Amino acid sequence: MAFVVGAGPLVTRSNKGWNRGMPPRGRCIVRCTQQLSKPVGSEEDEKLQGRDMTATVREFVTEESLESADETRALDLEVQRISEGRAAESRRAVIEHGSDSTRAVHGGERVKGGKKAKAILDAISTPVVMSSTFTFRNSAECIMYNMGSYQSFEYGRYGNPTVRSAEEKLMALERAEDALISASGMNAATTMLLALVPENGHIVVTTDCYRRTRQFIRTLLPKMGIRATVIDPADLATFERILKTEGATLFFSESPTNPQLRVVDVPGVVALCKKYDVISVIDTTFATPVNCKPVTMGADLVIHSGTKYLAGHNDVLCGALAGRADLVADVRALHGVLGGVVDPHAAYLLIRGMKTLELRIEQQNRTAEKLAAFLQHHPKISRVWYPTIPDHPDYETAKKQECKGWGGVLSFEIAGPTFEKSTFDAANRFVDALKIPYIGPSLGGTESLVEQVCIMGYFDQPLEARMDLGITNGFIRFACGIESTNDIIDDVAQALKAV
Structure with a gap:
């Protein structure tokens, strides 16, 4: 199943980038409408006769x-x-x-x-x-x-030594050729799409994803003639049919997705993308490079909201992109124009956070998996969204990829009429009865966080939209911190008594 956002014919993506804010040679951005200060035929003009007008300062x-x-x-x-x-x-x-x-x-x-x-x-x-x-x-x-023969920096928007250190650490973790750190996860995603998808281009994305990413794809990209075809994360057959009949510039999906923890068959997607010459981009914010490395599976790029697990302490806003050097260079060039620069101190905190990433993720993996198993058979829970649960729609796909884990986020639904006030109130009581997690919208930090998704992320969305996305009144997203696994499970158990 698929549906299309935007319209317009496909065109070939240009590989020409921007150099530190300047347009590539031969590309005119603004036409000059003013006359030269000296008339044609002046002494200065005569001196320039016969000169190569395409020559640079070199x-x-x-x-x-x-x-x-x-x-x-x-x-x-x-x-x-x-x-x-x-x-x-x-x-x-x-x-x-x-x-x-x-x-x-x-x-x-x-x-x-x-x-x-x-x-x-x-x-x-x-x-x-x-x-x-x-x-x-x-x-x-x-x-x-x-x-290019003097290795230094020129201006903070184009690079910084502390920021570059963070980029090189991420390159090492992802086994990537290059990396780019930016001001936020959304900045990483939007700059990547604007840099790599041409006007009138076509992208393929998946149904379950972060709301603001969906908003950007549906509302802003169509203004540039870029259309998006949206498919189920597991529907490779539809994906191949689209590539065969319509072509595409880029495939973009989270894995696991937010908030239903859907898992994309990354090797299968990569194989199709290579076959039809499509750029493959996987957002692995929820998994982290400790659990899963799409670059080693052949993906062209990976994206992170570095705010989450990479920084890991709920005190940094940053985004990250890693993968093929030529594609990162294209994004970096536009990044220098748009200016979504991360602060050097934030980059330092990101460096500090990545040092303990594996230690934190091991604990968060363990807690989320055990909490999901506990909730799976609880009478007050109607459904659990986590890839290790057998009734998860992508359980077999998750097993096949043999990742080390799936991160500390899981979602579950309080039992009851899915879109009725009684279930809404029951979910309120559950969240308010919890003692350990804070109520908040993020994830990946040392502290556990919980949210009733229809309030935190979809408060202003109509019932029709929430039904379409599966955001029920009892839908809870729980982001495990590094607290004791047993303490978190015990806290959830006592809070469910209030439902």
């Missing part, structure tokens, strides 16, 4: 113009002595003989070498680099940076 670069960069090659300890040479001494003299205002601006910072450089390299924790701008010691370094 035409002026010579080996001689780059020689000065050898004296100030940044923080590499092999050349630190050189970098503290004559240029550093002259700058130090300017500071020492300057006024108080000059000293206040540059003292202790302008000369980067010496003890500070060594200490930064020796620090066990990655330093938080709170700088919006990164400078160059001479024009040669700036030229080499633009040519």
Whole structure:
């Protein structure tokens, strides 16, 4: 079963990206409507006759113009002595003989070498680099940076050392070629879609997903002529029929999904995507790379709301994307234009959180699986949504993928008339009777969280929409923290007495 959002013919995706906010060569963004300040045929115009009008500034670069960069090659300890040479001494003299205002601006910072450089390299924790701008010691370094041969940063919107450290840690966890950290999970998803799907493109997505992702796909993408075909997460036959008859640019699904914990057959999806030249993107926020690595199964990209398990302490907002280097580069280029930048301190907290990811996930996996098993036969529960429960629609798919676990989130439904006030009130009583979890909309942190989904995420949605999505009045989403498994089960058991 499938339905379509938006309309428009398919076009081939362009691989041309943006370089630090500038359009690719030969691409005109705004047409010039003003006349040149000098008339055609002027002296300046005559000098330009015969010049290659497609040439970039690179035409002026010579080996001689780059020689000065050898004296100030940044923080590499092999050349630190050189970098503290004559240029550093002259700058130090300017500071020492300057006024108080000059000293206040540059003292202790302008000369980067010496003890500070060594200490930064020796620090066990990655330093938080709170700088919006990164400078160059001479024009040669700036030229080499633009040519890609000087490894540094230029402006905070295009990269930061602390952020890059977090990206490299995620690359290691996902076994990915590259990674990009952004301001939120939604930013990661929306920037990815805008960067990789062309105008009038076509994407295939699954029915159960985070509400705001669905909202973006249904309301904003159609304005660019991008249409979406929505299929059941398990319906590979429909997926192949769509690819065979209509084609697509990109497949995007969570696995497990939110809030019904549906599991996508990632190897099956990847095989079809490769066969029909479609980009495959899997959101594994609920699973984490500890449990499941779609990149190693052949997926092109994975996405996370890093706010959740990756950071893990309910104190960070960030998003993450990892996978094929060429696709990440395309997204990174647009990310630099849209500006969804993560704060360096948030990146530091993300680094700290990922250090304990496996330890936390092992506990959360265990608690969720045991809680699901306890609820499966409870007389006041009509249904449990967790991949290890035999009556879950994707139980066999989950077993086949042999993932280490499915995370700490499970959903279940309080027994009763599904859309009646009596069930709504019973779910209220259950949530309010719990002692350990906080009532809140997120997941993945050390503290357990619980929500009555029709209130927290669908309060303003009409009955028709809630029925279509299966969000009943008794639908509960429980995100297990790292508290004692037995304590959580005991708390849920006593709260159910209030139903």
